[in-house]
Amino acid sequence: MGKRVGIEVAIAAAEAAALCRFDMAAVYPITPQSHVAEHLSDIVNDGRVDATFMTVESEHSALSAVIGAAGTGARVVTATSSQGLLYMSEVMPIASGMRLPIVMIVANRAVSSPINIWNDHSDIMPMRDTGWITFFSDNGQEAVDMVIQAYKVAENREVLLPVNIMMDGFQLTHMVEPLIMPDQEEVDRFLPPIVPYATLHPDKPVSMGTLAMPEIFSEAQKAKDVALVKSIRVIKEVWKEWEAQFGRKYEPVQTYRTEDADVALVTMGSMGETAEVAVDALRREGVKAGLIKIKLWRPFPFADLKNAVKGIRVLAVTDRAVSFGGPGGPVCSEIRSALYDEPARPAIVNYIIGLGGRDVQVEDFIAMVKKAAGGKLSEPYEFYGVRG
Amino acid sequence: MTTLTSSPKIIENFDLYAPKLVSRQEFFSPGHRACQGCAEALAIRLMCKALGKETVITNATGCMEVISSLYPTTAWNLPWIHVAFPNSAAVGSGVEAGLTSLRRKGRIPDKRVKSVAIGGDGGTMDIGLQALSGAMERGHDMLYVCFDNEAYMNTGIQRSSGTPFLASTTTAPAGKKIPGNQVWKKNVMEIMVAHNIPYVATASPAYPIDFMNKVKKAREVKGPAYIHCLVTCPTGWRSPSETSIQLGRLAYETGVFPIYEVEDGKYRFTLPLPVKRRPVGEYMKSQGRFRHVTPDQIKTIQERVDIEWEALMIKIESSRSRAEIREQLRK
Numbered sequence: 001m002g003k004r005v006g007i008e009v010a011i012a013a014a015e016a017a018a019l020c021r022f023d024m025a026a027v028y029p030i031t032p033q034s035h036v037a038e039h040l041s042d043i044v045n046d047g048r049v050d051a052t053f054m055t056v057e058s059e060h061s062a063l064s065a066v067i068g069a070a071g072t073g074a075r076v077v078t079a080t081s082s083q084g085l086l087y088m089s090e091v092m093p094i095a096s097g098m099r100l101p102i103v104m105i106v107a108n109r110a111v112s113s114p115i116n117i118w119n120d121h122s123d124i125m126p127m128r129d130t131g132w133i134t135f136f137s138d139n140g141q142e143a144v145d146m147v148i149q150a151y152k153v154a155e156n157r158e159v160l161l162p163v164n165i166m167m168d169g170f171q172l173t174h175m176v177e178p179l180i181m182p183d184q185e186e187v188d189r190f191l192p193p194i195v196p197y198a199t200l201h202p203d204k205p206v207s208m209g210t211l212a213m214p215e216i217f218s219e220a221q222k223a224k225d226v227a228l229v230k231s232i233r234v235i236k237e238v239w240k241e242w243e244a245q246f247g248r249k250y251e252p253v254q255t256y257r258t259e260d261a262d263v264a265l266v267t268m269g270s271m272g273e274t275a276e277v278a279v280d281a282l283r284r285e286g287v288k289a290g291l292i293k294i295k296l297w298r299p300f301p302f303a304d305l306k307n308a309v310k311g312i313r314v315l316a317v318t319d320r321a322v323s324f325g326g327p328g329g330p331v332c333s334e335i336r337s338a339l340y341d342e343p344a345r346p347a348i349v350n351y352i353i354g355l356g357g358r359d360v361q362v363e364d365f366i367a368m369v370k371k372a373a374g375g376k377l378s379e380p381y382e383f384y385g386v387r388g
Numbered sequence: 389m390t391t392l393t394s395s396p397k398i399i400e401n402f403d404l405y406a407p408k409l410v411s412r413q414e415f416f417s418p419g420h421r422a423c424q425g426c427a428e429a430l431a432i433r434l435m436c437k438a439l440g441k442e443t444v445i446t447n448a449t450g451c452m453e454v455i456s457s458l459y460p461t462t463a464w465n466l467p468w469i470h471v472a473f474p475n476s477a478a479v480g481s482g483v484e485a486g487l488t489s490l491r492r493k494g495r496i497p498d499k500r501v502k503s504v505a506i507g508g509d510g511g512t513m514d515i516g517l518q519a520l521s522g523a524m525e526r527g528h529d530m531l532y533v534c535f536d537n538e539a540y541m542n543t544g545i546q547r548s549s550g551t552p553f554l555a556s557t558t559t560a561p562a563g564k565k566i567p568g569n570q571v572w573k574k575n576v577m578e579i580m581v582a583h584n585i586p587y588v589a590t591a592s593p594a595y596p597i598d599f600m601n602k603v604k605k606a607r608e609v610k611g612p613a614y615i616h617c618l619v620t621c622p623t624g625w626r627s628p629s630e631t632s633i634q635l636g637r638l639a640y641e642t643g644v645f646p647i648y649e650v651e652d653g654k655y656r657f658t659l660p661l662p663v664k665r666r667p668v669g670e671y672m673k674s675q676g677r678f679r680h681v682t683p684d685q686i687k688t689i690q691e692r693v694d695i696e697w698e699a700l701m702i703k704i705e706s707s708r709s710r711a712e713i714r715e716q717l718r719k
Contacts, residue, residue, distance in 0.1 A: 023486065023489040023490060023493065024482070024485050024486055024489050026482060026485070050489070050492065050493055051489060052485040052486075052488055052489040054481065054482070054485055054526065055526075056478065056481075056522055056526075057518055057519070057521065057522030057525075058518060058519070058522070060474065060475060060478070060519070061475060061477075061478035061481075061518075061519050061522055061523075064471055064472070064475035064478035064479045064482060064519065065478050065479065065481055065482030065485065066482060067469075067471055067479055067482060068446065068469065068471075068478070068479035068480060068481065068482025068483040068484075068485070068486060068503075069482040069483065069485050069486030069489070070482075070486070071469050071479075071482075071483060071486065072444070072483055072486030072487050072490060072496075073486070073490060073495070073496070074485075074486035074489055074490055076486075090472055090474075091471065091472060091475065094471050094472060098471075199467075199496075200444045200467040200468075200469055200483060200486075200487075201444070201467055201487075201496060201501065202441050202442050202443060202444070202466065202467055202501055203497065204467075205464065205465055205466050205467040205468070206467055206468075207457055207462035207464050207467075207468045207469075208468065208469040208470070209457075209469050209470035209471055210457035210458070210459045210462060210470065211453065211454055211457050211458050211459060212459045213458065213459070216459055216460075
């Protein structure tokens with residue numbers, strides 16, 4: 001059995017990759033990912049994992065290098081944040097298009113300008129359509145568990161897609177949390193060695209990343225979409241296996257006190273735990289509040305969401321990124337779209353919160369729920385608590 | 389005046405001895421879609437012969453990727469990966485890291501497989517320079533070969549930092565006011581030499597044995613190596629396709645493109661030196677991209693070529709290998 005330790009979450013996430021016995025890592029430092037990068041190098045240089053560690057000259061090259069290594073059949077890891085993730089964006093859809101089981105840890109941080117190193121989700125949202133499986137962790141334990149789960153999902157023959165794990169910058173990465181680090185024997189039992197589908201080796205030459213004309217390009221895109229949509233079945237299976245072995249339950253959409261809820265908050269990432277406290281406080285006041293936490297952003301869990309919102313009158317969806325000039329936040333946009341065809345659907349209001357590390361406290365969530373109870377805001381979406 | 393072009397005995401005798409030097413095995417197979425007279429496709433074919441089977445190729449986006457990998461076909465009988473335009477050096481370094489790790493861990497056969505990344509002048513000298521510098525600096529056991537045809541030919545002959553002075557391209561056209569490309573070609577060789585890597589060389593498929601020998605030498609190097617290969621592009625240079633090899637030879641014989649190597653810091657010519665360098669006009673005259681160039685401008689180019697040639701001669705005469713310097717310091 002793993003044991004409970006006090007550990008910084010960024011370090012714990014790197015330790016989780018080590019438990020998966022990665023063969024190769026390539027990273028470029030960026031705040032607040034840097035402790036992941038540093039600790040991966042500690043692990044390799046101390047000989048705790050037999051791997052090749054590359055300190056590349058950019059995030060673009062970090063993802064490119066892990067693609068090359070994954071092409072040879074190696075189990076790889078990289079990590080980034082914010083501008084670094086955007087710098088990788090050219091290579092992101094190539095990794096998924098080439099169906100390489102890469103695992104990336106993302107320390108979510110705001111995107112410039114103005115430059116800001118603190119947490120929001122504006123880095124991952126532009127990556128939404130790059131074909132990666134995207135997990136959102138609420139806390140350090142989830143970040144650790146999801147790194148290990150990610151390899152099992154990514155390397156599944158029916159999936160063969162890259163997975164990235166979101167953990168909020170500073171709020172999670174730099175927190176020392178009491179969490180259970182699984183032990184090596186347990187992880188070895190859960191995660192078998194990688195069996196690559198095809199590899200770059202002269203004994204059996206293959207061509208990877210070829211050119212597709214219009215006659216076949218759409219079919220390739222459809223195949224990627226089908227693989228991503230279908231991966232939810234494997235993700236759920238892997239999470240069931242995880243629960244059976246480790247006792248911690250994971251679901252694409254996690255609900256908290258929603259059974260008889262009138263108004264439910266929707267969150268992604270570390271603010272879910274603050275929102276839980278707000279829900280408890282509201283319940284004590286007699287307000288039938290609930291919380292829906294989205295843990296799986298891609299593939300989007302449409303069926304699970306529809307199930308989770310049954311009977312709820314108002315959804316107060318929080319977004320930590322802005323779709324500028326668009327419908328508000330990307331999460332709300334997704335949820336509205338997901339529920340549009342439902343015969344009975346909740347009223348939906350959208351709050352943009354917690355940009356660039358702006359603190360959102362229990363009282364704020366309470367106020368948001370109370371204001372949302374009317375089912376409509378005065379604006380299509382509200383920058384909650386923002387001047388101007 | 390005796391030059392390699394005017395005395396083609398070597399070519400006449402090619403059939404006699406070439407089979408002993410060159411593998412008959414094709415790793416870059418015919419049927420690809422390169423233009424007639426494409427010296428780059430020829431150079432790749434020769435490079436693959438010299439590299440042999442135990443090789444993984446990483447190809448930057450560009451002509452060679454387009455003409456060789458049209459799904460569901462492939463011209464490659466070697467393992468081959470293409471990811472994007474600016475990152476073939478980064479991907480190739482990742483391939484090396486992956487192979488090294490898996491070999492060490494006994495998950496693939498215990499034999500040396502060389503990671504070779506290739507790109508055009510745009511993918512190497514412009515958009516890929518950062519990734520190239522990173523890969524060379526990190527000391528990977530890999531070879532990078534730049535196939536320099538002196539412009540973005542795949543996208544339609546746009547100017548790159550490899551484009552020669554005054555050459556007309558579609559983004560540096562010979563206009564009424566500005567006569568083509570206004571700056572001198574970037575000297576990537578010196579950038580690579582500055583990385584203090586074991587082996588750096590220029591080459592041309594017009595000198596196939598020299599080129600293949602360099603590829604073999606670079607393959608044997610334990611660490612990073614870089615070869616800069618000038619390849620005629622009849623489409624972009626506006627030259628008759630049957631003159632591609634002749635132009636490659638003239639590029640050397642005029643001194644426009646010196647063919648040399650830098651091994652462990654020591655500069656050396658690898659071909660017989662032209663007794664007298666031919667005037668640069670002889671190289672330029674059959675190329676449409678230089679059609680607009682005036683005699684005065686040719687003089688300017690001649691002067692520059694003379695200076696650069698002499699600057700290289702000085703390095704060849706005075707440079708010493710790191711090993712020699714080490715010996716001297718020990719004495």
